[in-house]
Amino acid sequence: MKKPKKTNITPDDLRKTITGLSASFDEELFAKSESELEEYWHFKWDETRSIEGNIYEFYDMLELYSSFCRQWEEHQHNGYICVVERVRDKYQMPKIRALIANLKMKH
Secondary structure, rough: OOOOOOOOOOHHHHHHHHHHHHHHHHHHHHHHOOOHHHHHHHOOOOOOOOOOOOOOOOOHHHHHHHHEEEEEEEHHOOOOOHHHHHHHHHHHHHHHHHHHHHHHHOO
């Protein structure tokens, strides 16, 4: 049986690959419209989990979603001025209000 051919991967190869993946992701994110950012919202209430489990999952998904929205907002507005407030008001608060409404319906 033949031995597999050994591939030499250099640190430069790794750097180029990671940089390329990051640039590709950024390009895809920055090409989205504001309404398309909703594609990055992945939380769904799971009836099989406890309220605490759902809130825990909600928090993780809110953090992930917020990071995409923050990057997009920074790119769109060429900087960081008022990004925290915009992300909070435009993206996070509607998700939090929806969770609260869902919790009220459950009890």
